[in-house]
Amino acid sequence: MKNLIVKCIMIFVVTAFISPVFAGGVGYIDYLKVMGNYQYAKNSAKEIETKGLEIQKYLEQKEVEFNKLETPLQKKKFEETVQNELKVKEKAFNDFREKKEESVYTKIHAVTEKIRLDKGYDAILDSRSVFSGGIDITDLLIKTLNSGN
Numbered sequence: 001m002k003n004l005i006v007k008c009i010m011i012f013v014v015t016a017f018i019s020p021v022f023a024g025g026v027g028y029i030d031y032l033k034v035m036g037n038y039q040y041a042k043n044s045a046k047e048i049e050t051k052g053l054e055i056q057k058y059l060e061q062k063e064v065e066f067n068k069l070e071t072p073l074q075k076k077k078f079e080e081t082v083q084n085e086l087k088v089k090e091k092a093f094n095d096f097r098e099k100k101e102e103s104v105y106t107k108i109h110a111v112t113e114k115i116r117l118d119k120g121y122d123a124i125l126d127s128r129s130v131f132s133g134g135i136d137i138t139d140l141l142i143k144t145l146n147s148g149n
Contacts, residue, residue: 024120025120025134027123027136028127029125029136029138030126031108037146038146040104041108044101047096047100048096051097055093111144115141124137
């Protein structure tokens with residue numbers, strides 16, 4: 001009998017502490033849809049693509065210059081120079097891309113957190129991690145992001 005009373009008290013205590021944790025509900029977003037419809041994200045992707053194309057054009061130009069060289073020594077020095085320049089350009093590109101991607105993520109996260117707090121949700125997950133239930137806030141998030149609020 002004593003064990004039954006202890007078990008009942010434990011169930012009551014556990015239930016009392018767990019129930020409020022999930023009282024607000026869980027929202028979810030389709031991150032890929034957000035990325036495809038958030039204007040800042042689309043503009044950032046275009047900027048990244050443009051920087052990537054600049055490197056490609058640089059390499060095409062260097063290939064034309066390389067083909068005009070006559071001696072193996074000239075070609076070897078040219079290749080070394082181009083490799084060094086390319087490393088610098090690739091690092092600058094990667095730094096730019098990372099900065100842009102971080103900026104997009106930070107903006108999405110900040111607005112998602114604001115929505116979570118405003119709506120009283122306990123958590124907002126990526127839709128790929130939700131098997132059943134939850135509230136889809138993707139369209140609200142996109143609308144809020146694009147309105148600048």
